[in-house]
Amino acid sequence: MTAARVAPASATAPPGDAEPLMRVAGFTKHFGEVQANTDVEFEVRAGEVHALVGENGAGKSTLLKMIYGVYHPDAGRMIVDGAEVIPGSPAEARALGIGMVFQDLRLVPALTVTENIALALEGGQLLRLDSLARRIAAASERHGLAVHPKSRVQHLSIGERQRVEILKVLMTGARLVILDEPTSVLAPQEVEALFGIVRHLRDQGFGVVIVTHKLPEVRQIADRATVLRAGRTVLSGVDPADYGDDELIEAMVGHSVPALATERSLVDVAASPVLEISDVSSRGDRGHEALKGISLVVRPGELVGVAGVAGSGQRELCEVALGLRETTRGSVKVAGILASNPRRVLAAGAASVPEDPVGDAVVARLSVLDHMAIDGRPLPKRRWGIDWHGIRRRTDHADARLGLRIAPRHRRLSDLSGGNIQRVLLTRELGLDAKLVVAAYPSRGLDVSNVRRTQQILLERRAEGAGVLMISEDLDELMAMADRIVVMHDGHIAGELAAADFERQRIGRLMIGGAA
Amino acid sequence: MTVTTEPPAAAPPLAPPPRRSAGERARAALPIVARWAAALLGAVVVFSALIVFKGANPLEVFPDMWLSTFGRPRSVSEIVIAMAPLILAALAVVVPARAGMSNVGGEGQVIVGAIAACGVALATDGTLPGPLVLALMMVAGVAAGAAWAGVAGVLRLGFQVNEAVSTLLLNFVALDLLLFLIYQPWRESAAGQPTTPELADAAKLPLLTGSTVHIGIVLAVLATIAVFLVLRFTRWGFRLSVVGGNAEAARRAGMPVPALLLSALLVGGALAGLAGVVEYAGVEYKLRPGFGAQIGYVGFLASWLARHRPVPVLVAAFVFAGLAVAGGSLQLDAQLPAATVNILTALILMAVLGFTQRKARRA
Numbered sequence: 001m002t003a004a005r006v007a008p009a010s011a012t013a014p015p016g017d018a019e020p021l022m023r024v025a026g027f028t029k030h031f032g033e034v035q036a037n038t039d040v041e042f043e044v045r046a047g048e049v050h051a052l053v054g055e056n057g058a059g060k061s062t063l064l065k066m067i068y069g070v071y072h073p074d075a076g077r078m079i080v081d082g083a084e085v086i087p088g089s090p091a092e093a094r095a096l097g098i099g100m101v102f103q104d105l106r107l108v109p110a111l112t113v114t115e116n117i118a119l120a121l122e123g124g125q126l127l128r129l130d131s132l133a134r135r136i137a138a139a140s141e142r143h144g145l146a147v148h149p150k151s152r153v154q155h156l157s158i159g160e161r162q163r164v165e166i167l168k169v170l171m172t173g174a175r176l177v178i179l180d181e182p183t184s185v186l187a188p189q190e191v192e193a194l195f196g197i198v199r200h201l202r203d204q205g206f207g208v209v210i211v212t213h214k215l216p217e218v219r220q221i222a223d224r225a226t227v228l229r230a231g232r233t234v235l236s237g238v239d240p241a242d243y244g245d246d247e248l249i250e251a252m253v254g255h256s257v258p259a260l261a262t263e264r265s266l267v268d269v270a271a272s273p274v275l276e277i278s279d280v281s282s283r284g285d286r287g288h289e290a291l292k293g294i295s296l297v298v299r300p301g302e303l304v305g306v307a308g309v310a311g312s313g314q315r316e317l318c319e320v321a322l323g324l325r326e327t328t329r330g331s332v333k334v335a336g337i338l339a340s341n342p343r344r345v346l347a348a349g350a351a352s353v354p355e356d357p358v359g360d361a362v363v364a365r366l367s368v369l370d371h372m373a374i375d376g377r378p379l380p381k382r383r384w385g386i387d388w389h390g391i392r393r394r395t396d397h398a399d400a401r402l403g404l405r406i407a408p409r410h411r412r413l414s415d416l417s418g419g420n421i422q423r424v425l426l427t428r429e430l431g432l433d434a435k436l437v438v439a440a441y442p443s444r445g446l447d448v449s450n451v452r453r454t455q456q457i458l459l460e461r462r463a464e465g466a467g468v469l470m471i472s473e474d475l476d477e478l479m480a481m482a483d484r485i486v487v488m489h490d491g492h493i494a495g496e497l498a499a500a501d502f503e504r505q506r507i508g509r510l511m512i513g514g515a516a
Numbered sequence: 517m518t519v520t521t522e523p524p525a526a527a528p529p530l531a532p533p534p535r536r537s538a539g540e541r542a543r544a545a546l547p548i549v550a551r552w553a554a555a556l557l558g559a560v561v562v563f564s565a566l567i568v569f570k571g572a573n574p575l576e577v578f579p580d581m582w583l584s585t586f587g588r589p590r591s592v593s594e595i596v597i598a599m600a601p602l603i604l605a606a607l608a609v610v611v612p613a614r615a616g617m618s619n620v621g622g623e624g625q626v627i628v629g630a631i632a633a634c635g636v637a638l639a640t641d642g643t644l645p646g647p648l649v650l651a652l653m654m655v656a657g658v659a660a661g662a663a664w665a666g667v668a669g670v671l672r673l674g675f676q677v678n679e680a681v682s683t684l685l686l687n688f689v690a691l692d693l694l695l696f697l698i699y700q701p702w703r704e705s706a707a708g709q710p711t712t713p714e715l716a717d718a719a720k721l722p723l724l725t726g727s728t729v730h731i732g733i734v735l736a737v738l739a740t741i742a743v744f745l746v747l748r749f750t751r752w753g754f755r756l757s758v759v760g761g762n763a764e765a766a767r768r769a770g771m772p773v774p775a776l777l778l779s780a781l782l783v784g785g786a787l788a789g790l791a792g793v794v795e796y797a798g799v800e801y802k803l804r805p806g807f808g809a810q811i812g813y814v815g816f817l818a819s820w821l822a823r824h825r826p827v828p829v830l831v832a833a834f835v836f837a838g839l840a841v842a843g844g845s846l847q848l849d850a851q852l853p854a855a856t857v858n859i860l861t862a863l864i865l866m867a868v869l870g871f872t873q874r875k876a877r878r879a
Contacts, residue, residue: 324768343770352768360768363761374758374769385749 027076051222099174188508274467280330305482349435398431584845600732604791605815616760621683623812624690629792632660646718661789
């Protein structure tokens with residue numbers, strides 16, 4: 001089509017069901033030498049849920065940011081409502097009826113729902129908050145979004161905040177709603193609620209794009225799916241029901257991924273525990289009581305999974321176990337040694353994958369090799385200095401053994417992407433012969449094959465006799481790997497399930513404070 | 517189905533970083549050079565405007581400054597003499613900065629270093645051989661500077677007082693202590709300027725043979741090399757880098773973060789204390805009001821100009837010492853106040869810091 005910008009396409013194309021709300025053809029974008037998107041095809045119809053699927057770095061974000069006017073494509077066409085147009089800014093995209101809910105929700109915590117939505121609406125209506133509140137209440141009812149206009153955002157759960165974001169997008173006139181990895185921050189029940197909202201929007205004729213890399217979610221909610229890999233469209237607008245899981249994973253990854261060996265060996269319950277947390281309470285960074293009388297035991301050769309909605313005390317639990325956080329009550333022992341400070345815990349044989357790699361482990365200006373040296377063991381001496389040859393050998397050895405293929409040793413760690421940072425930290429910590437491994441979200445930021453490899457390594461450590469305490473937000477991962485799952489809610493252990501009793505709904509109920 | 521099947525690999529290999537030829541690196545460096553040039557040019561232009569405003573001709577002033585600074589052997593000696601304490605005072609900022617701390621207290625640490633040296637000189641009062649007195653003065657000065665910085669260190673570790681604030685405040689305490697001593701107990705005579713008695717010749721820093729330059733510069737260069745080697749190669753230096761880059765990461769790796777912070781401050785204070793001894797035993801020979809000409813503060817700026825790296829400190833100290841000497845010629849030749857050169861100093865510093873910050877990169 002050679003139509004000029006903003007030319008009616010319906011004059012040449014037959015109108016009807018086939019005419020999409022938004023269509024993108026030949027989108028291409030490069031950053032420096034990186035080809036982020038090459039000739040991408042994507043379309044969304046009114047009244048459909050379209051899943052955009054792909055690994056980290058597959059080009060999903062780039063595509064969405066071009067659609068939302070954040071980036072400008074190098075080449076390609078975009079047609080909205082039959083008119084060819086490429087938005088030059090998010091404001092122009094919104095004017096075209098395209099709305100986006102970002103993964104990191106962008107609300108002001110100290111303001112109310114109404115005030116937050118007022119900030120998003122342009123024009124001179126800002127100060128009529130009462131009438132706006134009434135409009136919000138009406139809109140939230142119409143769209144099936146339970147949101148109270150006068151609530152302060154800081155008092156809302158993540159799920160509620162997400163609903164506010166969706167409502168905000170709808171009230172700015174969006175007919176195409178893009179949700180960027182909306183389920184990554186939610187508990188299973190909240191995911192159900194979100195999907196209910198999404199279906200409601202679809203039935204009202206909205207087009208919904210949902211970004212995810214979880215196949216069960218694709219099957220559950222999506223009418224069509226588009227798979228991106230390495231910046232190219234691998235599958236475009238297909239019905240996911242026509243494809244098996246293996247085929248979809250292969251489309252995402254480019255090759256098949258081996259299944260996880262799931263047989264569990266018997267845990268010797270008589271063996272003395274590698275981690276023994278007895279009736280521990282502790283305060284969080286904001287001074288609130290983050291752990292309230294937790295008791296937990298991890299034995300050699302055992303993998304204990306910790307499930308829970310984010311912020312239920314998982315971070316504090318890990319820190320208490322590693323001697324990083326003071327307890328206000330109770331005791332923590334690692335391999336029989338009182339965990340009074342990190343030095344003792346490390347000497348007792350603990351390794352850890354930090355919850356927040358950038359905040360907890362990435363040191364400005366230091367290289368990959370430098371980071372491999374700060375593994376908690378004494379720095380190897382060589383005359384007055386450090387035995388860097390030894391560290392290099394150790395690093396090569398761990399990299400060969402684990403197979404996560406870490407970045408070149410001289411690269412600055414802070415210059416690497418999240419996934420590559422995680423691979424370095426995993427190689428450092430899981431390459432140690434630790435008695436206790438505390439792994440918080442170990443597969444964060446990794447692509448499918450590295451997730452699987454990391455899971456295998458953790459199981460290998462378990463098979464070698466290490467005790468593993470693993471925090472994860474992926475229940476499927478926990479159920480596949482753990483010998484036991486403890487569920488945290490509001491600083492308590494809400495329940496503990498043995499492998500035979502693993503059941504999604506049960507864990508989910510415990511996560512939100514219900515009874516198992 | 518459009519899926520391509522490849523042999524299963526454990527992980528896709530990370531693309532190697534692009535190798536750059538020497539030419540590419542030079543081209544990549546060009547904007548940095550250009551920014552430095554723009555920064556310096558900007559400072560000179562603003563300063564020229566000031567000179568014109570004061571009724572002088574910049575086209576005469578700048579060559580005069582250049583000639584009177586580098587055209588006379590005497591001026592070159594003055595620069596080298598001024599560099600010695602400046603280098604040490606800058607290193608006093610470099611070491612704590614490696615651990616992520618701001619030592620703004622160089623000035624106070626220089627002063628107490630000189631006070632301690634003077635105290636040794638007064639206490640021994642000719643009873644000991646000169647070189648021994650000099651050695652004792654150095655020990656005392658180093659210890660006093662370290663102790664002064666240590667106060668800030670204890671306040672930081674025990675009471676979470678930011679060391680930038682406490683070291684700065686301790687400067688005023690040190691200055692008042694100096695004034696008290698020279699007006700009261702250590703005053704040479706009730707008449708005339710309030711100063712201490714002059715240091716015995718035997719205890720002064722010896723001159724380099726055949727020059728008017730004392731050996732302070734040798735000490736300073738050796739200290740620079742030592743700081744470079746220690747920070748670059750020792751385990752202590754590496755640990756400081758970890759603490760400075762991310763203290764939480766250091767704590768999680770079991771490093772003794774409080775001890776590392778304190779030791780970095782102590783070493784910084786010791787270097788500043790040594791700067792005080794060098795200024796006292798090499799240049800001034802007596803304590804007086806205004807002792808040291810703000811070596812601590814200028815050293816702080818020199819460290820910033822050198823981006824807290826030890827070897828570039830030599831260059832930064834040269835720049836500041838050169839400007840200080842050039843300031844004298846401004847007064848003589850262009851009838852401008854000597855302090856005018858401080859404006860040029862500040863302009864250069866701000867322009868360089870403002871224009872040459874490296875942008876954060878992310879792969």
